[in-house]
Amino acid sequence: MVRPHVVILGAGCSKAAVPQGDANGMRLPLMDDFLDVVRPVKDALESAGVPIDGKNFEEIYSSLVTAGHSDVQNRVESLIFHYFKALSLPNEPTLYDHLLLSLREKDVVATFNWDPFLIQALKRNPPLSGRAPQFRFLHGNVMVGFCERDAIQGYAGTLCQHCSKPLSRSRLLYPVAEKDYETDTMIAASWKQLHLDLNHAFMVTVFGYGAPASDKAATSLMQEAQGNSIQNQLKLFEIIDVKTREKLLETWDPFIKNYKHNYKIYQDFYCSYIARHPRRTGEAYVDQYLNGTWICDNPVPRELSFTDLWKWTKPLLEAENLADP
Ligand SMILES: [Zn+2]
Structure with a gap:
């Protein structure tokens, strides 16, 4: 075959x-329990005064994007990247x-x-x-990098095989209703x-x-x-x-x-x-x-x-x- x-x-x-x-006891979230598991994101939203009651992360993130709260949005994206980057298999x-x-x-x-x-x-x-x-x-x-010029994908933190420049960090695509791939x-x-x-x-x-x-x-x-x-x-x-x-x-x-x-x-x-x-x-x-x-x-x-x-x-x-x- x-x-x-x-x-x-x-x-x-x-x-x-x-x-x-994971190896250090960090939990993996699903969409419905995302904020309860990825606590730093919940804390950042609460300290920024973003209403989260009764909503899942998808809805909250969409409202941040729609309302143009780019400072909170950037903070949330950075916290998510670092949470997932720190995960390790047992x-x-x-x-x-x-x-x-x-x-x-x-x-x-x-x-x-x-x-x-x-x-x-x-x-x-x-x-x-x-x-x-x-x-x-x-x-x-979080483990993947990319050279846009040469369309080459590799491990994050390594160099492009073609132009030898560091691969740029993969963008994480966040949950909004109309994702544009x-x-x-x-x-x-x-x-x-x-x-x-x-x-x-x-x-x-x-x-x-x-x-x-x-x-x-x-x-x-x-x-x-x-x-x-x-x-x-x-x-x-x-x-x-x-x-x-x-x-x-x-x-x-x-x-x-x-x-x-x-x-x-x-x-x-x-x-x-x-x-x-x-x-x-x-x-x-x-x-x-x-x-x-x-x-x-x-x-x-x-x-x-x-x-x-x-x-x-x-x-x-x-x-x-x-x-x-
Ligand atoms: Zn390259």
């Missing part, structure tokens, strides 16, 4: 990865490590998350060197690439992304990228989310109605196709859905240490080398 498995991550994924908080293998080791270099991880977990997981797993899936940062990221070059390039990825994908997994209704641009871009319904009958759409099935069907109806019965809903990542068929989602999909074969699971062992996890992954990587030298 050369077509990509596209995995789209939202805040619920990072929360599921560190349910008790020392033992996490869901992010399992996710990345379970995907291949042809696959794609597109994330709405600002936190550094994806890149921290990439850097600390040597088997992923040259073998990692491709990343798309749909709302910017075209104004920032790096974010626009990620979205354009995701369009192509979705058109080629044999399977799409959306993990913990809970706000499609309020993000009109994101919803319409993803719908547009679905192609025609005949193509979709050959694709599988997976949702991983802790919300109820009824709520998820309602939220994602415009997106999954073209899939007929080819969609699955899981509450737990470790029940998903990725975790049950690590590095072989494409082959398992062909066997199960196109050839009608009864297939066995080969679940990613979630209790292993890093060293044992890499040993477990090694034969899968070696088989890929033989199949595609």
